[in-house]
Amino acid sequence: MMSNSYLLVPSCEAGxxxxxxxxxxxxxxxxxxxxxxxxxxxxxxxxxxxxxLLSSGVDSADLITG
Numbered sequence: 514m515m516s517n518s519y520l521l522v523p524s525c526e527a528g529x530x531x532x533x534x535x536x537x538x539x540x541x542x543x544x545x546x547x548x549x550x551x552x553x554x555x556x557x558x559x560x561x562x563x564x565x566l567l568s569s570g571v572d573s574a575d576l577i578t579g
Contacts, residue, residue, distance in 0.1 A: 518549035525558040551575045
């Protein structure tokens with residue numbers, strides 16, 4: 514039974530680098546094992562970030578776009 518839910522909001526602004534995004538993906542993988550977990554991508558985010566999340570193992574059902 515999953516009792517915790519998390520919404521991860523990585524920094525997706527151009528020029529911020531990929532470190533925060535990679536840490537959010539790692540955290541997503543760890544939390545997903547025993548919790549409900551989603552990742553929010555704000556409007557205007559470049560498509561490469563969306564594709565990076567999906568190719569890194571984030572389930573498309575867990576990806577929330579604004």
